[in-house]
Amino acid sequence: MTGTEMLPLLWTAIGQTLTMVVSTLAIGGLAGLALGVALYTTRPGNLLENKPVSTVLNAIVNVVRPIPFIIFITAVQPLTIQVTGASYGTASVIFPLAIMATFGTSRIVEQNLVSLDPGLIEAARAMGAGPLRIIGTVIVREALGPLILGFTFLFVAITDMSAMAGAVSGGGLGDFALTYGYQRYDYVVTWVAVGVIVVIVQLAQLLGNRLAARVLHH
Amino acid sequence: MSAMVCLQHVTKEFTAGKQTVRAVDDVSLEIERGEIFGVIGYSGAGKSTLVRLINALESPTSGTVVIDGETITGRTERQLRPVRARIGFIFQQFNLLGSRTVAGNVAYPLRVARWPKERREARVAELLEFVGLSDKARQYPDQLSGGQKQRVGIARALATSPGLLLADEATSALDPETTRDVLDLLRRVNTELGVTIVVISHEMSVVSYLCDRVAVMEAGKVVEEGDVYTIFSSPQQPVTRRFIATALHDRPGPDVVQRLRERHRGRIVTFGVRDGHGSGTFLSEQFRAHRVDGSIVYGGITDIGAKPLGSLTFELVGTEVDVDALLVTMREHTDVVEYGGPLTPTDTTVDEATADAATDDDARVEVAR
Known part of the structure; x- marks a missing residue:
C-alpha cells in the first residue's frame, strides 16, 4: 500500500480509535469512579459500611x-443491540467497552482510596460533614493525584x-x-498503526503525569 | 448552670466476630464549663473511645451523654452532625487535608456550616492570627513542621467558635519544646476564649502542666478523679502512682538508693515537699534546731497547679538521737521515707510506689512505645 492510499484510511482509523477511547473513558471512568467509591465506602469499618451491598458489588x-x-x-451483543440499536460499528462497541472499563476502573479507584488516611474522614465527620460531602470533598479530593494516574493507566488499557x-x-x-x-502481509501498515498507538499513549501519559503533578503540587 | 459534659454510666462495647471488648466501662463524669479536664491512661485504657463518645463519633452501648445540657444519646446520625460541628476536635496525627492550603483547611468546617465566602475569609484570617500562622495561609500542610500543623489543627477546631474542645493526644507526636508551645496555645484558648478543654494524654507532664482536674482511666474504667494537685500529692491507685512517678522523677529508685548508700556515710532520708509543708526554710530551721547537717543528694520539685510538689532526698549527718528526733518532727508535717545508712540499710522502708515507679513503670513505657 502506498502512502497516499494509506493516509485517508489511517486518519479514519485514528478518528475511530479516539472516539472509542475518549467516550469509553468518559462513561466508564465516571461510572467506575462511582462504583469504586461504593466498593470503598461500603467496606467493613468504612463510612457507609454495608455488608450485603459490599458483598454483592x-x-x-x-x-x-x-x-x-x-x-x-460477543457475549453481550444482544444487549448491545438493545441499547445502541446496532451490532457493529464504532458506536456499538462503545457499549461493551464502557461496561468493561467501569469494572476495571472501579478496582483501580478502590485500590487508590484504600490507602487514604482514615483519620481525614474521621476529622471531617468530627466537623459535622455528611457522607456525600465527605465523599466529594475528602475521599475523592484527597486521592485525586493517584486517581488521575489511575485514569491514565486506564486510557492505555482502553486503547x-x-x-x-x-x-x-x-x-x-x-x-x-x-x-x-x-x-x-504488509508489515509497514502494521508498524505505522503501532507507531501511532505508541504516540497516542505517550501523549496521554504525559498529560496524565502533568495533571497529577499539579494536583499533588510537587 | 449545668456541666459542659455529663456522662452517666456510659459503657461502650465493640464486637469483632465473637469477641466483645468493653472499651469504656460504666463511666460517669462531669466536666465543668471553662475548665481544662485531663483524661490519662495507658494505650488501650479507653481514653480515645471516651472522647469519641463525647463528640458523638461513637454512640454508647448504654448510658447517657449530655453536652451543654442537651442529651445527645439516641439521636440519628443526621441529628448528630450539628452536635459534632459545635465541638472542636484536635488529633494526634493532625489529620489536615493535604490537598488544601492552611487557609483551606481552617475554612473547611466553615464551608460545612455554610458560611458565606466573605465571613469565611475574615474568620480564617482571624484564626490564623490567633495561632500565629498568618504568613502560612497559602502553604500546604506537608510544608509545615509538626507544631505548625497542630496549630492549624487548633485553628480549624476553633473555626465555628465551639464552647468545647477535645484534644486526643494532641502533643504526643511532637517534641518536648513544641509540646510546650502547643500546650501554651491551648491554655490561651481556655483563658482568652473561655473554651472548655478535654485533654486526652498518656503523659502525666501534659496533664500537670495544663489541667485543672484529671481522671485516671484503666481498663475502660475511671479509677481515680480529682483536682490535679490532690491527685499528684496523694494518689490512691497504683496506676496513678506510676503515672505521677513519670512526671515527677523525684524519688530515688532501689538502684539509686543503693548507689547513694555506697557514696554517703550519713543516713539517706526522703522528705516530701508539699504546698505549705516541707518547704526550704522549714527544713533548714528543723535541721538547725536538731543539730543535724543535711545535704541534698537527690530530688525534684515541680510546679503543679501553681503549687510546689515533689520530694528531696538528704544525707543526714548527726548523732543518732538527733536524727531520730528530727525525723519524728518531720513526720508530723510531711511524708518521710527512710532508706537507712551504709551500716544499717533498712530495705523494708523503700516504699512500694517508688519501687514500682522505677522498675515496673519504665518497662511499661518501653512497651507502650
Missing part, C-alpha cells in the same frame, strides 16, 4: 472483570481493548492493522 466485579474482552463483546473491539467490528487502528497489515 464485589461478586459482580469479580465475575465480570476476568472475562476476556473479545469474548465479552488496548479498543483494538480488540476493532477486530470484531468497531473499526479503529486495531482493525486497520489487521485488515490492511496482517491479512495482506
Whole structure:
C-alpha cells in the first residue's frame, strides 16, 4: 500500500480509535469512579459500611472483570443491540467497552482510596460533614493525584481493548492493522498503526503525569 | 448552670466476630464549663473511645451523654452532625487535608456550616492570627513542621467558635519544646476564649502542666478523679502512682538508693515537699534546731497547679538521737521515707510506689512505645 492510499484510511482509523477511547473513558471512568467509591465506602469499618451491598458489588466485579474482552463483546451483543440499536460499528462497541472499563476502573479507584488516611474522614465527620460531602470533598479530593494516574493507566488499557473491539467490528487502528497489515502481509501498515498507538499513549501519559503533578503540587 | 459534659454510666462495647471488648466501662463524669479536664491512661485504657463518645463519633452501648445540657444519646446520625460541628476536635496525627492550603483547611468546617465566602475569609484570617500562622495561609500542610500543623489543627477546631474542645493526644507526636508551645496555645484558648478543654494524654507532664482536674482511666474504667494537685500529692491507685512517678522523677529508685548508700556515710532520708509543708526554710530551721547537717543528694520539685510538689532526698549527718528526733518532727508535717545508712540499710522502708515507679513503670513505657 502506498502512502497516499494509506493516509485517508489511517486518519479514519485514528478518528475511530479516539472516539472509542475518549467516550469509553468518559462513561466508564465516571461510572467506575462511582462504583469504586461504593466498593470503598461500603467496606467493613468504612463510612457507609454495608455488608450485603459490599458483598454483592464485589461478586459482580469479580465475575465480570476476568472475562476476556473479545469474548465479552460477543457475549453481550444482544444487549448491545438493545441499547445502541446496532451490532457493529464504532458506536456499538462503545457499549461493551464502557461496561468493561467501569469494572476495571472501579478496582483501580478502590485500590487508590484504600490507602487514604482514615483519620481525614474521621476529622471531617468530627466537623459535622455528611457522607456525600465527605465523599466529594475528602475521599475523592484527597486521592485525586493517584486517581488521575489511575485514569491514565486506564486510557492505555482502553486503547488496548479498543483494538480488540476493532477486530470484531468497531473499526479503529486495531482493525486497520489487521485488515490492511496482517491479512495482506504488509508489515509497514502494521508498524505505522503501532507507531501511532505508541504516540497516542505517550501523549496521554504525559498529560496524565502533568495533571497529577499539579494536583499533588510537587 | 449545668456541666459542659455529663456522662452517666456510659459503657461502650465493640464486637469483632465473637469477641466483645468493653472499651469504656460504666463511666460517669462531669466536666465543668471553662475548665481544662485531663483524661490519662495507658494505650488501650479507653481514653480515645471516651472522647469519641463525647463528640458523638461513637454512640454508647448504654448510658447517657449530655453536652451543654442537651442529651445527645439516641439521636440519628443526621441529628448528630450539628452536635459534632459545635465541638472542636484536635488529633494526634493532625489529620489536615493535604490537598488544601492552611487557609483551606481552617475554612473547611466553615464551608460545612455554610458560611458565606466573605465571613469565611475574615474568620480564617482571624484564626490564623490567633495561632500565629498568618504568613502560612497559602502553604500546604506537608510544608509545615509538626507544631505548625497542630496549630492549624487548633485553628480549624476553633473555626465555628465551639464552647468545647477535645484534644486526643494532641502533643504526643511532637517534641518536648513544641509540646510546650502547643500546650501554651491551648491554655490561651481556655483563658482568652473561655473554651472548655478535654485533654486526652498518656503523659502525666501534659496533664500537670495544663489541667485543672484529671481522671485516671484503666481498663475502660475511671479509677481515680480529682483536682490535679490532690491527685499528684496523694494518689490512691497504683496506676496513678506510676503515672505521677513519670512526671515527677523525684524519688530515688532501689538502684539509686543503693548507689547513694555506697557514696554517703550519713543516713539517706526522703522528705516530701508539699504546698505549705516541707518547704526550704522549714527544713533548714528543723535541721538547725536538731543539730543535724543535711545535704541534698537527690530530688525534684515541680510546679503543679501553681503549687510546689515533689520530694528531696538528704544525707543526714548527726548523732543518732538527733536524727531520730528530727525525723519524728518531720513526720508530723510531711511524708518521710527512710532508706537507712551504709551500716544499717533498712530495705523494708523503700516504699512500694517508688519501687514500682522505677522498675515496673519504665518497662511499661518501653512497651507502650
